Amino acid sequence: MKRLIPVFALVLMGLVGCKGFLDREPLSEIAPEQFFTSESDLRLYTNSFYNVIPSAEDIYNEDIDNIVKTTLPDAVTGRRTVPTSGGGWDWGELRKINYFLENYNRQGLSSATTNKYVGLAKFFRAWFYFNKVVRFGDVPWYNKVINTTDEAYLTQARDPRTMVMDSVLADINDAVARLATTKSTEEVTKWTALALKSRICLFEGTFRKYHTEFNLPNADKFLNEAVTASEELMTKSGYQIYSTSPDLAYRDLFASLKASPEEVILARKFSSDLQVFHNVNYYTITASYGKPGLEKRLVNSYLMKDGSRFTDKPNYNTLPFYEEVQNRDPRLAQTIRTPGYTRIGNTNKLVPDFGATVTGYQLTKFVTAETEDSYNKSLNDMPVFRYAEVLLNYAEAKAELGTLSQSDLDKSIQLIRQRVAMPALELAKANADVDPYLAAQYTHVSEANRGVILEIRRERRIELVMESYRWNDLMRWKEGHLVADQFKGMYFPGLGKYDLDNNGTTDVVIYEGTKPTEKGPQYLKLGSEVVLEGGKNGGLVLINSNQTKSFNENRDYLYPIPIQERLLNKNLTQNPGWQDGL
Template identity: 80%
Template sequence: MKKILSLAACVAVLSAVWGCKGFLDRQPLSELSPDQFFTSEKDLKLYTNSFYNVIPSAEDIYNEGIDNVVKTTLEDQVTGKRTVPTSGGGWDWGELRKINYFLQNYNKRGIAPATASKYVGLAKFFRAWFYFNKVARFGDVPWYNQVLSTADEPLLTKARDPRTVVMDSVLADINDAVARLGTARSTEEVTKWTALALKSRICLFEGTFRKYHTEFSLPNADKFLNEAVKASEDMMAASGYSIYGSSPESAYRDLFASLKAVPEEVILARKFSADQQVFHNVNYYTITASYGRPGLEKKLVNSYLMKDGTRFTDKADFNKIQFYDEMQNRDPRLAQTIRTPGYTRIGNTNKLVPDFGATVTGYQLTKFVTAETEDSYNKSLNDMPVFRYAEVLLNYAEAKAELGTLTQADLDKSVQLIRKRVGMPALLLTKANADPDPYLAGQYTSVSGTNKGIILEVRRERRVELVMESYRWNDVMRWKEGHILAEQFKGMYFPGLGKYDLDKDGTIDVVIYEGTKPTEKGPQYLKLGTEAVLEGGKNGGLLLINANIAKTFTENRDYLFPIPIQERLLNKNLTQNPNWADGL
């Protein structure tokens, strides 16, 4: 992003480590005092540009590894290997201090309120985002809206503020940001629309977390769900954003492969540039073995509907359908997310099958993948969406479904716009509630009531549409469905030893063998029991991924992360999150 690339060194020093009090207690260097620095709008702009540093990197967006995308290694969150860290662990506050310093000092030299207003809005946006991420990770956290000094002992050593207090403050911040920020759309600057998109995201998360996590006795779930609806409605009514479309066979692919963020749909993006030598690595990530051979997990592949809107999982023995047949007549987004029969790279006509050297499940990722000219290490330069309009529409539909106020008209102006991009039929409210999908119900066990069917369908739509954009962890956490992460991850189905023509073009693509590896050139060879572990061994079955790695999720502990030991030693009033043993 241009703003990130052009930061002045004098602003960067504010990220320095803090003193012995732990966090938030180091004063800015004297050369950055408000009397000398905040003297013009240019100064306000320069300083607030530094806030953009917190925008996720490309790797933080596409490098998903919870249960949508499976790799040869597993995240600690799904193996039960998380421990209480000595330090770090996400308990960092430097960015907050920068924001609070600005809000406390921007007007010391009499800059006109009208001039400063949008920069105040920007600071409030980033403080809301900062605290939302902290609450999603830790629950209760200390709320600070001022710069602290070493003399502020009571504030430095105070207990965590209740989640309810913090989230009310977050809501006030994001509302203030919405009111102050401009309406000119931009994929690289935070605007009123970015703030509404963030509000929609925050309030959906908090409302559903409070609804499903009854163990925390958090009130006012509906308040936040209604705020999510309102933010989404405001965007839908006045922003001018739309769902990008070209043809059903390519529009979804093209949205993510576009070198420049598509302004019709993308609200804010992480920017990349060949001219400024700022690249990322998504092509290389998907075509080599260097990053764990990522691939879609079988349950997600099963969740894609048929092209006519019927359920793939209603087919007899759906988990025993071989690759070519299971890929026929599916939601077109599937063929624009992974390699399916007939797949070709952008700019090439050669048909490619899944490469098992690059995907552990057989469902090889193609979302975000661009032309072969960008296949070298760290040479991808397509922009990465951080907020896009499709998420806002999904937030709207989900919030209304959870409130019990969703209508068919609501679906038609939200979910149906997303489905229309790829030529999928409408999602029908009455039909969904009359016949809830048992396959999804087996995954999302907390959903009940008369709106069960439509809630499940909106979750399906969300997972399919937003895959590989790193929403999944927060979704599983807020829905209280952590048990999903402890289930065996699986991949493609093979009926046993033998030769397989994956795309039915008359050429053998994969051979599963025992004993000595065949010498015939051409196919990919997978040795049974090592390179291809099948559920039934010689009798075939789904690929088992990381079958020897134990997976677990502790229901009464793992929805929140632990507070680092060092922080609790520095501040005796910091309590630990439930059932995290740190010896203190």
């Protein structure tokens, strides 16, 4: 039986496959003398760890400043409050992992049998704690099962971030050493562990570098570990960037029903046979999920096809849609609807639908054929780790360390750009001619490598959009202020008729007063269905202009500890700036 990652129904399939197993105690309560007697027991138990892999919605449903919707998350508006309970302070998955590590070898199984399962447990414990540190900073480190009588552990204070992350690093190194080198998009391998290590260490290294207020040492140690992990994967794994036609490859990578084993290191799997679906098509073509669309500042960040900067054009912010998307980085036309767009399996040319996108820049990444447009009927696998991220991590870590060379760029960023036939990123040119548009956004980059660091951030934002990296990136770079800026969309010079694809047919009409009766165009009433910066005088579409946004630089880089947890454990301190009355 082939396991698909990680769907509760599929874990249950494994349980059903063992006669009588459903009559036993829960996995976390299994007595070791009753279980862990064979490799099949180890495999069955560790399969449950995969349930923590992000859901499809956790991957495609990002809503920070890359993608904007009709409503904004509390993290963007500044309306986060200290929760009474929950809030991400949950430890059930850790208990399962620690239980396994305490008990897997009570029956004396050989190391040849147990090794990869121990590696798997260490992988998931490292990932678990990394996510906790990203969210809360200091957290208690538990490497054993905590029972109700363990008063010392139940009242344990938060351990320093430095100690926890050193333990995370030890776990992920152990996982790398133990896991198999066989490549698989469905199972965690040595390469998955190296990809996770690359991600963890880049985050921690840059967080420590830019967040000087926390006085965290050894930023370079983690950046070097990110380089080492990335380089090992790059030189030994055999992964490569998926590439076909420059005008189709990026689209096809995400629209493919089965994850590409060339590039995708681990994916969340979906199956019509097992009735396991997700909702990305419906999400992008209906008004039911906030009408998501790319934000104007991200659209501006896509380079011209010849590698020059779109924002160097004097009128870049007031170009009509048809003109602004001409001759751009091909990934733009493979991420949103642009003139000439057709659905997979169809030849009808479609323009952006303002009934499904609040900005006018309608998403097409991950969108498959129309047969999957119904609610919760999408089937394409969702990448959790892919090779392009590792290449981006490598280049960024080396740039932050000040050790980046042109050859480093050629074996990382250039491979990503080659997929869509974009010119190479030139180190000397980037540093000599710093992009003022990016420099105005990323305010903490100041060293000699400033120009190339900004260009790598541009590349990262464009390549990984809609894969939910953006919040963590802004947090580690200390650029949270960007989410408080006014979000904007497409440009319109005012009231009137607009031909979005330049084919001689009116696609959008912006009007006042009574809605016109002519059939065909999309009608947007000024001031209600669309808000322009200058009203009748036109301008960029304003999104959520009636909602106040803020980002507290002294508080919002970490989440608060729930009140209930601090009442139960008086030794838990609250994160800076969060007031809970205790």
